[in-house]
Amino acid sequence: MNKDFLLEIGLEEMPAKYITASAKQLKERATEWFKEKKIAVSDIETYSSPRRLTILAKDVAIKQEDQIEEAKGPAKKIAFDEKGDWSKAAQGFARSQGVAPEDLSFQEIKGTEYIYIKKEVKGLETSILLPEFKKIITDMTFPVSMHWSDCDLRYIRPIKWLIALFGTEVIPFEVAGVKTGNETRGHRFLGQNATIHSPADYEKALLEQFVVADADARKEAIREQIAEIETIQKWNIPADADLLEEVNNLVEYPTALFGDFEEAYLELPEEVLITTMKEHQRYFPVFDQENRLLPHFITVRNGNHEHLDMVQKGNEKVLRARLSDADFFYQEDLKMTIDEAVHKLKNIVFHEKLGSLTEKMKRVQKVALLIADYLSWDEEQKKDIYRVTDIYKFDLVTNIVGEFPELQGIMGEKYARLQGENEAVATAIREHYMPISAEGELPKSDLGSLLAISDKLETLISFFCINIIPTGSADPFSLRRSAFGVMRIIQANEWNLPLAEVLAEIVGIERKEGFSELPSEEVYQVAQNFMKNRLRVILRGHDVRQDIIEAVVGGDPNRIPQIIDSAKVLNESTNDDWFRPTIEALTRVTNIAKKYEDHEAVDPSLFENDYEKELFDSVQELKRDYPNMTIVERLKRFAKIRPIIDNYFENTLVMSENEALKANRLALLVELSTFIREFAQMDEIQVK
Known part of the structure; x- marks a missing residue:
């Protein structure tokens, strides 16, 4: 007969923001344990409060499932000695499997016979295995943890009591000097201790002691x-x-x-x-x-x-x-003017190796003006850039933000308006912190968006220059969040910035400031890879296939909106009849062309057949139309060119013995390849 299993970890009051995640973690670990041990369970419920993390496993089988185990041993040729008796290798294998040599048999695998054993393993009783929940408890991880008394265990808060109840049976084990039992504690002031006679009584018993456990x-x-x-x-x-x-x-x-x-x-x-x-x-x-x-x-x-x-x-x-x-x-x-507040920023260190906030704002100004040039902003718009980058961190020295750090930017906007700053500048002061979380609100104004990505990119590159690069889960300066925010803002504004070029120029700005613990090229590559990884996260969020992600991210992370649109369009086209032959044809072009990047201009007078001319004409049309085409139109154009490519290869020997013809044909393929590779690295896409 199945039984319920109750596990309650009683604790000192836990930090509220970690309780829900901790309860979820406990359930996940318990679920995995029952699965691994092959113990049937119908459902696992969770309960939690400031002083307890609890699971209630319903209808738990009283024993493991019986299993049939199979094992392959040594080859048959070494299973017997010269007398025909079982060899030491065979006997050792039998012992390791808990059987007699007489129980061994043989099975042929890929033309060779091996010792083979197939045995039934009876499941153990669940009550014998449940003490292993001690390890589930001690293996739990938390964002914050502590030692207490002379206990070696680090935990979210000190453990005060434990319940481990299988039906009416207490499962005995001990954690941090606390033994399991069947007694829980009620509300700290209104309730008393209560005995839980069976798991089904748990919720009701606690409610009687003024605890709503659910x-x-x-x-x-x-x-x-x-x-x-x-x-x-x-x-x-x-x-x-x-x-x-x-x-x-x-x-x-x-x-x-x-x-x-x-x-x-x-x-x-x-x-x-x-x-x-x-x-x-x-x-x-x-x-x-x-x-x-x-x-x-x-x-x-x-x-x-x-x-x-x-x-x-x-x-x-x-x-x-x-x-x-x-x-x-x-x-x-x-009582304080903005200029007085800005003056105080000289005394606030942004980072010990990167100078004060005043120095950071000056670097951000250079980055913002750089990006503004790429976006073709006029001189009137740049006036707001100069002003906002001169002052945008000023509210960090105000009393309100000192008391309420979460109001940074918000109070900056309010104080800026009160002191006569224009609408665009005041709004940008607030918006430059956005997004403050992975899915947080984005800036709505152009100036706010520009300031936000400038501030974040400057932060990223300056930290990379001094060799502070996130590794594993360690990211104390939230650089991943900054990079993710940059990507989201660029995408939302549909700014087709050549991000690779922008990153290279920002590296130059930081190097001129003397931040040079790493070589420029290494910083640039770190930045490239870092942004690529954030782009991969965004594309996975759009359910794009991994091979297509690698295809569009494979080059330099350049014009982000185009890359994201390309990934979506490719992902949506994978089941179309034209997709596979088109990808194969384009891949053939790029595979040949990437070995011959240096080339002269194509000379039509050297064409020997109409197929060369037809492909040449198609490439010239593509060159003319490409800048004004949508992503969908570009992919359709590639599909239209595909039969022309196939005819070209079928009727033209690219690697001609005539060096002039060979160079001319390669030049044509390189020219076409340039457009293909800007769209995606087609050889990354799996079409087999």
């Missing part, structure tokens, strides 16, 4: 309570999935309530108020039906409805102190 149920309860307050008060409380997730992982028994703050604080910028409430206090801001911020907040108590008036007053007092500080900082900031 994280989804707890979250839904919070959502419903907030909605009820919203309806009664006729407020508008916008959904905030991230804040709800964090609050949910801060409480075990949620009770929502609201509080107030003085209307005078509404004079502060809305972002300051919201950040104070959300980031510092984990409160939900309240708005009216016209989406105007109101002097109220919602908070969630880890407890019941008793003494809510005192809880409300306590939260109001804490928030009032926070807002009072914010108001003081804001008023002090208003």
